[in-house]
Amino acid sequence: MRASTGLRSNGTHIRIGSVFGIVLAAALLQVLSQVLLARGLPKESVGIISLLLGALPLLSTISLLGQEPATVRFISRSSGDTYDIPAHLRRVLIMVVPLGIAAGVIAGLYYALTVLSILTLLVLVASQNAVLLVSGVERARHRYEQAMLCRQMPVFLMAVLFSLLFLAGRMELRSVQWALILAFGGSAGWLLLNGAHRASKRGAASSEGLLPVPSSVLREGLLFLGTGLSFSVMIGLDKLIIGKMMSYADLAVYATIFATMKGFDFLFYSIGYVLMPNAGSMARVRLGRYFGAIALLALVVSSAYYFFGDDAVHFLYKGRYDSGSYLILPFILSGVFKLFYSIPSSLIGGRLPRVAMKQFMWLNFGTLTVNVALDIVLILRWGLMGAAVATAIAGGIRLAGGLLVLARYRSHLGERPEGNVAGRL
Numbered sequence: 001m002r003a004s005t006g007l008r009s010n011g012t013h014i015r016i017g018s019v020f021g022i023v024l025a026a027a028l029l030q031v032l033s034q035v036l037l038a039r040g041l042p043k044e045s046v047g048i049i050s051l052l053l054g055a056l057p058l059l060s061t062i063s064l065l066g067q068e069p070a071t072v073r074f075i076s077r078s079s080g081d082t083y084d085i086p087a088h089l090r091r092v093l094i095m096v097v098p099l100g101i102a103a104g105v106i107a108g109l110y111y112a113l114t115v116l117s118i119l120t121l122l123v124l125v126a127s128q129n130a131v132l133l134v135s136g137v138e139r140a141r142h143r144y145e146q147a148m149l150c151r152q153m154p155v156f157l158m159a160v161l162f163s164l165l166f167l168a169g170r171m172e173l174r175s176v177q178w179a180l181i182l183a184f185g186g187s188a189g190w191l192l193l194n195g196a197h198r199a200s201k202r203g204a205a206s207s208e209g210l211l212p213v214p215s216s217v218l219r220e221g222l223l224f225l226g227t228g229l230s231f232s233v234m235i236g237l238d239k240l241i242i243g244k245m246m247s248y249a250d251l252a253v254y255a256t257i258f259a260t261m262k263g264f265d266f267l268f269y270s271i272g273y274v275l276m277p278n279a280g281s282m283a284r285v286r287l288g289r290y291f292g293a294i295a296l297l298a299l300v301v302s303s304a305y306y307f308f309g310d311d312a313v314h315f316l317y318k319g320r321y322d323s324g325s326y327l328i329l330p331f332i333l334s335g336v337f338k339l340f341y342s343i344p345s346s347l348i349g350g351r352l353p354r355v356a357m358k359q360f361m362w363l364n365f366g367t368l369t370v371n372v373a374l375d376i377v378l379i380l381r382w383g384l385m386g387a388a389v390a391t392a393i394a395g396g397i398r399l400a401g402g403l404l405v406l407a408r409y410r411s412h413l414g415e416r417p418e419g420n421v422a423g424r425l
Helices: 010-039 045-062 067-077 085-110 115-140 144-167 171-201 215-243 246-261 263-279 287-316 322-350 354-382 384-408 409-415
Strands: none
Touching: 010 045, 010 144, 010 246, 010 263, 010 287, 045 085, 045 171, 045 215, 045 246, 045 409, 067 085, 067 115, 067 215, 067 246, 067 263, 067 322, 115 144, 115 171, 115 263, 144 171, 144 263, 144 322, 215 246, 215 263, 215 354, 215 384, 246 287, 246 322, 246 384, 263 287, 263 322, 287 322, 322 354, 322 384, 354 384, 384 409
């Protein structure tokens, strides 16, 4: 049997396509949720909800401490069935859920949010951490479709609840916040209870003889934290700074146009979701094929947004947010950088040795610092356009860092990692 070398030869392109189908459904529901918010709430309230959802990726990344990708890397590169994965998940949850609650409280106090807004934020963060960990185990076992369905469950429930509120004429800030609490908290609770039920059916005897997951996996998560922070900054920090330096109405315009450009994000998620766990099992990685496919994909998506993006904004939001259409062009540039970044981030996290991950982490910390400085300086100078341009520049720097690490460790792309890596992490 011929060894796999790329997307097509091992069926990875099919798995990416099926995952993207689920992600696309979630994308459409997210757009629907944003449309319902934009049509049903005043801009001030839309800005507050945008702040809560915009803070979620960053706060979740910080409080999760990189444990989701570290767990995925460990299970996918080793004989995961010989380790007590449920015990590892319990240990991680005990550690990260309180951190998520603390992060939500601190952020809420910093922005002087109401008690209900703070409660909403801490439930969002703690629930998101639980959802990511549970779905990550399914992802590491190459059950990508099931894993992505679990990951997107809060989005599905959010869209349903928002639709019910809108149709019932009960769309107001308080009811929307309770809908978010129910959607995210309910998803996390169901996944955890379902996992506990399946574990009890297997019985205690099935866990006898299983090895404990090495503590090095917890430490390795800190390497992913730096990388994850950079990506979360790209998603959330600009909105957080706008929420502090400008009005909530300005934030509503920025967040609404950004939500319309989510196609790039969903493609990025789909590619990395499948490619990262698969990277360690490929006999040889042909970078040219990957980057060629990404270039073609970027051309198609960018052209669609360039020619039809302003029409989409006008149609979706009934002209209320046409004033923000000038942000589409810098968002396109950010999206292209993001698509290309999916290749180095997946290969470094899933295949390269720890020293490469460490160097990648420090490069991303550097990008984080640059992004913060650029956001503040350019927002003061150009307002919302400054925030969008700062994000694009930081995305280009981050991509360059990933390519630099790939070039330095290119020899590791031509041979399959051998043996159980548990002791080599």
